[in-house]
Amino acid sequence: MTTVEEPTAAPDPAQPATSSGKVRKAFSSPLASIFMIVVTVLWTIPTIGLLVTSVRPAGDVALTGWWTVFTHPSFTLENYHKVLFESSFGSSGGMLPYLVNSLAIAIPATIFPLALASMAAYALAWVRFKGSDTIFFAIFALQIVPLQMALIPLLQLFNGGAHIGSVTIIPAPNLGGTYVPVWLAHTMFAMPLAIFLLHNFIAQLPRDVMEAAQVDGASHFKIFRTIVLPLAAPALASFAIFQFLWTWNDLLVALTFVGGTADVAPLTVRLSQMAGSFGRSWEVVTAGAFISIVVPLIVFFSLQRYFVRGLLAGSVKG
Amino acid sequence: MPGIHTMFEASTLSDAVTKLLNTFGAVAGFLAILLIVFYAAGRATGKISRPLTILVFLGPAVLLILIGLIIPAARTIWLSTKSDDSTRFLGAKNYTWAFTSDSIHQVLLNTLLWIIVAPIVTTALGLCIALLVDRLKNEAVYKSLIFMPMAISFVGASIIWRFIYETRDSSQPQIGLLSQTVMALGWKHPPNWILSHPLNNFLLMVIMIWVQTGFAMVVLSAAIKAIPAEIIEAAKVDGARGGNLFFRVTVPMIRNTLIVVLTTVMITTLKVFDIVRTMTGGNFGTQILANEMYSQSFVQFNIGRGSALAVILFVAVLPLVGYNIVQLRKERGNR
Incomplete structure (x- = not known):
């Protein structure tokens, strides 16, 4: 397990010692340790309960609490087979298609905005032109628009095209039953934050490296591919992880743009359906929920450093 | 029954493979288009080279933000002043209702x-x-x-x-x-x-x-x-x-x-x-x-x-x- 790292830049060794040691002493008491242990246990138990329930036989789950496994252990993987492959609960083919949909939505919805936003960020930082600052500020300011503001018109556009009066500007794109609307929506909604974050990083790349490449006659396209992308890899990784988890965990965009069918709907949509109508078959619902959270948990525990950095960048820090 | 069951799984699996292949195809196609555009635009020289560079780098992002955020947000404000089927103008009536x-x-x-x-x-x-x-x-x-x-x-x-x-x-x-x-x-x-x-x-x-x-x-x-x-x-x-x-x-x-x-x-x-x-x-x-x-x-x-x-x-x-x-x-x- 890696550790949760400082969200800010690496600590400067030249700086004087910080206060944590002093604060530490000032608040030191055994009560504090007990408080921390209680909080940590409270924070962990809910997920453990879910995991334990998902591997208990259906009969046990319905009759006794999951904590009784510690006195009467009895385990099975039947629930996972059932929820993944068996056509139950008003859906044919179990949860496997939804798992595939989640991957098929989240991977392109990460790569598309990553590529387009890093290009835009490079242009705004290094191909400076009249108005580039204004454009950057406008994009930066657009972060204030909640995506709820765009849902209805965007759905109307994807379903029926765009018209002014009776003049058709964009014909109905006929994208029903494909991933395209949800890819596009995620890409569009990711743009302001992605450009802002990547711009902050790319703008700080060493000026002399860029200028040397230009003197050698490299085009902006070559500089972008051979210098900027490799150097910006840490920022790209942080944003990629943030965006992947965001799209993987998203319910609102998926529900709005792809609906609830097994053709295109992701795990989150299926889970919310299951919780609504079949909340009583807990062994199946918990197995399904665990399948949906295991991917983020793997990402979290294996790439924790980037994960924390990406998440914090996504919410407060630049 | 077990026979039907396995058949069912097989079709589910082939569906899954098709979906994933399509998705990777879409990603590969997207990256290929980018590479081709980069190559073509990188060869341009003279006066158009700079505007073309800006257009290629910034154009897609600006277009997406315009179509996906700015225009829809403006339209949402406009729709909020109209009736639920968007045919009649209601002014602030929806807001009065909301409060x-x-x-x-x-x-x-x-x-x-x-x-x-x-x-x-x-x-x-x-x-x-x-x-x-x-x-x-x-x-x-x-x-x-x-x-x-x-x-x-x-x-x-x-x-x-x-x-x-x-x-x-x-x-x-x-x-x-x-x-x-x-x-x-x-x-x-x-x-x-x-x-x-x-x-x-x-x-x-x-x-x-x-x-x-x-x-x-x-x-x-x-x-x-x-x-x-x-x-x-x-x-x-x-x-x-x-x-x-x-x-x-x-x-x-x-x-x-x-x-x-x-x-x-x-x-x-x-x-x-x-x-x-x-x-x-x-x-x-x-x-x-x-x-x-x-x-x-x-x-x-x-x-x-x-x-x-x-x-x-x-x-x-x-x-x-x-x-x-x-x-x-x-x-x-x-x-």
Whole structure:
């Protein structure tokens, strides 16, 4: 397990010692340790309960609490087979298609905005032109628009095209039953934050490296591919992880743009359906929920450093 | 039956493979187009080279933002002044409805409760943990475990907690942890938690707090560690100790970070509809603005009212996000 790292830049060794040691002493008491242990246990138990329930036989789950496994252990993987492959609960083919949909939505919805936003960020930082600052500020300011503001018109556009009066500007794109609307929506909604974050990083790349490449006659396209992308890899990784988890965990965009069918709907949509109508078959619902959270948990525990950095960048820090 | 069963699985699997291949095809195609455009545009020389470069790099992003955010946001404002089928102009009538109809009263009240209680509890708890965690031996383990719910979707978290709130008749063995715990503590007939208004609102907020506390902890922990040691020393020379040191020195020093954490959690709280939708569907007196906006727009297809609620949501987050952005710019300016 890696550790949760400082969200800010690496600590400067030249700086004087910080206060944590002093604060530490000032608040030191055994009560504090007990408080921390209680909080940590409270924070962990809910997920453990879910995991334990998902591997208990259906009969046990319905009759006794999951904590009784510690006195009467009895385990099975039947629930996972059932929820993944068996056509139950008003859906044919179990949860496997939804798992595939989640991957098929989240991977392109990460790569598309990553590529387009890093290009835009490079242009705004290094191909400076009249108005580039204004454009950057406008994009930066657009972060204030909640995506709820765009849902209805965007759905109307994807379903029926765009018209002014009776003049058709964009014909109905006929994208029903494909991933395209949800890819596009995620890409569009990711743009302001992605450009802002990547711009902050790319703008700080060493000026002399860029200028040397230009003197050698490299085009902006070559500089972008051979210098900027490799150097910006840490920022790209942080944003990629943030965006992947965001799209993987998203319910609102998926529900709005792809609906609830097994053709295109992701795990989150299926889970919310299951919780609504079949909340009583807990062994199946918990197995399904665990399948949906295991991917983020793997990402979290294996790439924790980037994960924390990406998440914090996504919410407060630049 | 087993024969049919395996056949079924086979077709599901081939479907899955097809979908994934299509997806990778789309990604590969996208990257190939980019490469070709780069190659072609990179060969351009002379006067058009610079504008072409700007167009290729910036064009797609600007177009996506224009079509995906700016025009739709403007259109949502326009739609909010029209009737639910968008045929008649109503002026501010949808907004009057949003602030005066009886059914919405409860929604606004709940939303207000959410954005006050959840962020304050989250920030306070995050601050306590941030102060206490770094003197324990396995600091990293504690931090990881408390931060972990941030990785889980709100839908997943809701299912985890629905299971905890599950209630059986008190004559039967309980399978929900909450009922079991309070019964062990001597409460013989606990209520059906999810149905008990107004308690259920707070039970749903617990999920938000569970998810967001790790975020508050990590940000505040970093801010506390960044306080210069001399300041703490000086305060101690002046006789500050314990709680006094905490409230007079530590809290004022991290004041800006505290407000940023508070407003960030508030923004999330205002926008998230997943919890209420998964837990209660907005029933039993738990409806909030974000979920009401979704059901008005996409369940009942009341486009006018849904748009008005979206605009209200936008206006509500505006000062919070505005504050965060100003704060962010200030910090950058200082560096």
